[in-house]
Amino acid sequence: EPEVTQTPSHQVTQMGQEVILRCVPISNHLYFYWYRQILGQKVEFLVSFYNNEISEKSEIFDDQFSVERPDGSNFTLKIRSTKLEDSAMYFCASSGKAGKYFGPGTRLLVL
């Protein structure tokens, strides 16, 4: 069965550093998303992406965040200057006719 993949599985970074989280969505899906889950809290929507542009973003998705689909397969989330409160599990997802499928997540720890 096709699946969404994410790299890296874990990332530790210093506050103020830039991080790029990578995702490979399911190949025939057209909608891509990033969600995050801070430890002990709900899974929260960050951003959706369609047709090479952001279709919707949440209040969390401020100027420090950006997304890109640099080629035909990858979908990236960049955090320009990480803060302690960015520590969370970041999930990529893609959706098609059969529904929405999540990747395994990247656990980001900002020190």
Add this chain to the structure above:
Amino acid sequence: AQSVSQHNHHVILSEAASLELGCNYSYGGTVNLFWYVQYPGQHLQLLLKYFSGDPLVKGIKGFEAEFIKSKFSFNLRKPSVQWSDTAEYFCAVSPLLFINDYKLSFGAGTTVTVRA
């Protein structure tokens, strides 16, 4: 905006017991409904979904859910749980805006612990 509430934070059962997890949502329009499961150390997996049609949907691993529109509910059930069902279960709702575009609002999750 839509919101989702899950009634139970933590449920503890014995193997072979029946499971029912409550989920209610608030949204004025048509919705798609989902249950996801997250096994310890693993990612979110789609258990089942409701888009339209028969309000009783069957998913993987013997789970089913019933959409009751009048109650804004989408409860998850399994008649006989196994130890391997120990996981966190999330109800999620997406407004029916565009085909194949599902912006999910998640409930807080219910941790299910099944004792052998």
